[in-house]
Amino acid sequence: MNLVKFNNRTRNNTPYFNNVFDSLFNEAFNKNYGMHKMPAVNIIEKETEYKIELAAPGLVKEDFKIELKENDLTIQVENKMEVNDEQQGYTRKEFGYTSFTRSFLLPDHVNQDKINAEYVNGILTISIAKKEEAKLQHREIKIS
Secondary structure (H helix, E strand, O other), X not given: OOOOOOOHHHHHHOHHHHHHHHHHHHHHHHOOOOOOOOOOEEXXXXXXXXXXXXXXXXXXXXXXXXXXXXXXXXXXXXXXXXXXXXXXXXXXXXXXXXXXXXXXXXXXXXXXXXXEEEEEOOEEXXXXXXXXXXXXXXXXXXXX
């Protein structure tokens, strides 16, 4: 009888062993089984403003709550969905619930009075104007 010492480093180098356990756990988490998923966000800086684009398909604008407290911009979503299906003498009832919160710390040079939001085709777009003195300036600097 041989005694074999298990080495954790071997597990990392053995593709089959890794795949069995990794696929088992990753499939459950990636298929969103009870997991909370954050929406993807794009942040764009333009000369006169910042734009935040948040991908949130399947919602309506009433599901969103956007708040500004000092320099903290918070986007909250709460959506409850109920589906009834009655056919062939049975009723199936499914519940769906979506909830998330995203916060962004705004720089001091934004104009907090000029923040607008719109929700079109599953994308929430928030436009945040810059103050005049913070707008990008382009000039050529001469070398002396």
